[in-house]
Amino acid sequence: MKNSGLNFRHLHFFWTVAKEGGVTRAAERLGLAVQTISMQLASLEQSIGKQLLEPQGRRLVPTEAGKLALSYCDQIFALGDQLQDALEEAETGKMRLSVGISDSLPKLIAYRLLQATQSMDTQVRLVCMEDEFENLLADLALGKLDVVLTDRTVRAGGSLKVFSHLLGESDMKLFGIPRLARKYKRNFPASLDKAPLLLPTRNNALRGRIDAWLVERGVRPEIVGEFEDNAMLNTFGRNGLGLFFAPSALAQDIEDQFGAVLVGDAPELREHFYAISNARKITHPAIEAILNAVHSGLFA
Missing domain, CATH: 1.10.10.10 (Winged helix-like DNA-binding domain superfamily/Winged helix DNA-binding domain)
Incomplete structure (x- = not known):
């Protein structure tokens, strides 16, 4: 040696x-x-x-x-921290899952996905980090994270050896507080012409699809805000700054938590959700539990 x-x-x-x-x-x-x-x-x-x-x-x-x-x-001491955590968890019978959550991913979707880990026989301790997509990929490659949950796939031919696993997809709906919903619900989607709209920034995977959807329907809304952070976008939406898109899988949560109601359906718009890992085959038991929940109809 x-x-x-x-x-x-x-x-x-x-x-x-x-x-x-x-x-x-x-x-x-x-x-x-x-x-x-x-x-x-x-x-x-x-x-x-x-x-x-x-x-x-x-x-x-x-x-x-x-x-x-x-x-x-960075790699040596990250692995050292993981070793110490693993030894502690071996004594307590617990399992650790370090998760990176892309700032563009709806937080309610992240919660739905991670909720599946809490019904496992082994207790799972979640360590969740939120950051921009590229920063999370770097931490994943360094072994600081077990998985990254995001709304985009990794570009082919990149320098990082990480792999995308499609978890699911959901069609989109447009929401707004009741006052705005009453005004723009009738004659949707033509009613969106000059309507106040909150959108993700242009580096978001969904933004290009929304722009194309609006062009195809011949409407030009007034874009009153653009946000990298999905939670911030929803916060402005719940306070009435404008209308906002969200996955239909979250329709009831949007109404219950944000007080926003449905303006119209956009089934042609679809958002995808991915788990990014260091391996082609996922073997971490907690991530497997997430995959099993998805296969059981999590986004149905």
Whole structure:
């Protein structure tokens, strides 16, 4: 077995300094003397024969070699955290599922999907992180997440070795608070001409389909808001800023939680939901429970 000569304690000091941008802040975070950190950084650089950090203004930033080392450190210490969690869970009989939730995915859909994990024989501890799609994919590739729930598939030919699994799809409906619904429900969808409309931003997978749907029906609504975060879009919708689309699978939840009612059906518009994983075949028991719930008619 090859002896790398790496001291992982020194490596952790380098990782912390790179994250904090300086030795002083890293020393404060670690509860150690500045001199201790500096000496062990020097020892690490000497052992590998490369400079890992260089000054840039008042900060220390990684060199090219440091950036490479930092990417490996991210994986090493993420796996270390996972190992510690796994050992703790083995003692308690619990299971951990780290989930990335795309900010464009309806939160009620995410809840429906994850709810399936709570009826398993083994207790599942959910750790949910919300972020932009690309950031979640990077965390998935680094092993920080077990799965990403999203409304889009991974582009073919990408550099990350991750795989898309279609969970389901739902046709769309248009909703609004009762005052707006009464005004625009009659003669739908022609009534949408100049109607106030809330839409996802153009980088959202659904936005292009909505735009095409509106063009095909010859209507030009007034777009009063565009949102990356689906929860923010719904918040503005429930407060009457405009009409908004949502999956028909959530129609009752939209009415109960948001006080919004149906304006009209758009069965030609469909939203898709995906699980993104590191493997072609999903083996995590909690993710398998989600797939089983979908196959049992979760979006029916």
